[in-house]
Amino acid sequence: MKKPMLFLMVLLPFWAQSQVPTVTRSTEIAEMVDQVNVSNLKNYMESLVSFGTRHTLSDDQPNRGIEAARQYTLGLFRQFAENSDGRLCAEIDYYTEKADGRRVDRDIRTGNVMATIKGSDPTDDRVFLVSAHIDTRVSDVMNRNSDSPGANDDGSGVVAVLEMARILSQKSFSATIVFALVSGEEQGLLGADYLAKKAKAENWNLVAMLNNDMIGNSASNGTEIRDNTRLRVFSEGIPMVETEQMEAIRKATNGENDSKSRQLARYIKDVGERYVDQLEIKLVYRNDRFMRGGDHTPFSRQGFTAIRLCEYNENYYQQHQDLRTEGGAKYGDVATHIDYEYLRKNTAVNVAVLANLASAPSIPQNVSLDLSPKAVAIENINHTLLKWNAPENGTATGYYVLMRETSAAMWEKKFYTSERSIRLPYSKDNYFFAVQSVGESGCESLAVFPQPIR
Secondary structure, eight states: OOOOOOBOOOOOOTTSOSOOOOBOSOHHHHHHHHTOOHHHHHHHHHHHHTTSBOOTTOOOOSSSSHHHHHHHHHHHHHHHHHTTTTOEEEEEEEEEEOOOSSSOOSOEEEEEEEEEEOOSOTTOOEEEEEEEEOOOOOSSTTOOSSOBOOIIIIIHHHHHHHHHHHHHTTSOOSSEEEEEEESOSTTTSHHHHHHHHHHHHTTOEEEEEEEEOSOSOOBOSTTSOBOOSEEEEEEOSSOSSOOHHHHHHHHHHTOTTOOHHHHHHHHHHHHHHHHSTTOEEEEESSSSSTTOOOTTHHHHHTTOOEEEEEESSOOTTTSSOOSEEETTEEESOOGGGOOHHHHHHHHHHHHHHHHHHHHSOOOOEEEEEEOSTTTTSTTTTTSEEEEEEOOSSSOOSEEEEEEEETTOSSOOEEEEESSSEEEESSOTTTEEEEEEEEOTTSOBOOOBOOEEEO
16 A cells, blocks of 8 residues: 655745745655565575574585575575666675684685665765675574574564665666675674775775664564564764864764764654654664674774664574573574564665665765854854755755754754755754755755854
C-alpha cells in the first residue's frame, strides 16, 4: 500500500522567502522504500546461515566457511548488476591479513565483498558507503570450526545491504553509493580498518558511512521485552580526528553536540521516520555501545563521518554464543530469532537515507554566522545573520535553515530561502543553527553547523 504524501507547513514572516517547498516526501523514494521485501530477506538469510560458520579464519570449502559466503553474496550483487543497466558492479577486494598474535594466528587471505553504483554525474565525486560484516563467531573468538550461523550478528546487516543494493541499483543517482560486506569484524574490525585506510589513501570524498550491525532482533534476553518499533543510531560527539583549529572552534561555539556524525544521525532520524511507519529512531550520544566498537569506528579514526545503526534490544543469549541449551535457556544466533518485519523497517530506513543523500546536492559551502560590527550592532544584536555559498555538486534550488534550542536533540524549526543568507529574529545566544542545500526533487543535503566570522 502506498503511503500518503506528507506536507510541511511553515509560516514565515516577512524576512523569509514566500516560496516554500511543501512536499517533503519524494514519491520515487517512497516507492523504493516499499520495495523492501521480507521474502527476499528470508531467502538471503537462509542461504547465508547454511554455510555453517563464517568465521574469518575458517577453511575455504565449496559450501562451508566465509569464502563460500563471500562467493554467494558476490553472486547476488552480480545478479543485481545484470538488471541495473550497467550502474552496478561488484568484486571481492582481497588482501592479506598478517598474524597479530592475538585474534589472527596465521597470515590469511581475506577480503571484503564490494558493490558500487557509480554516480551519474562525472563531476560529482561524493561517495556514500553502507556496510555490514559477513563474518561470525561463537563463544571462543578463535573457534573457526564450530557452527556459527550469525543470523543477527551480522547476517541481519548483510541481508539488509543485499536488499538495498537490489533496490537502489534500479535507479540513477548523482553521487556514488558503495555497499560493503566486510570480513574480520569479530577479529578486531579488520576488514573495515583495511577499507577505511584505503578510502583515506585514495582520497575518497566519503561523505557518510552507515554501519548496520545487528538490526534484526526485537527481543531482549529471554523474551520478556520485545520491541520492534525502535532503532538506535550511535554517533560520536567530539571527532576522533580533530585539528587544533577544529577544537578551538568547537570550544568557542559549544559545538560538541554538532559534529558531522551527529548531523548525520539527526538526518537519519528525520528521513527515516519520514518514510518508515511505526519506527522511532533513537539517537544515542556515543560512538558505540558502552566500551565497545563496530566497523564504523575505523572510519571515524580516519576522519570520516560514520555512524552505527543497531537494534534497540540486544539479546546476549544469541550473541557470540556456542549453539547449546543450558539451564533451560537456548543459546545461539540462529535465524528463527530474526524478526523479519523489524528487519524490513530497518532496511527501509537505509534505503530512504541513501536515496535521499545521493539525490540531493552537496552541502552548502562556507556556512558562517556573521559577527561583524554591523551584524551585532545594537539594533541587530538579538538577531542572527547566517551566510553561505552554493554547493560544489548539484544545483540547489533553495536552502533550509534549521534551528533548535541549545538543550534540544533535534532541529525544531525549519526556514526555507532561495537566497544565500538569512537574518532570523532569534538570538544566537539561545539557539543553534545549521543550513542544508535543497535540490529540485526536494531532497536535502546533510546539515552544516556554521562557523563564526567577523
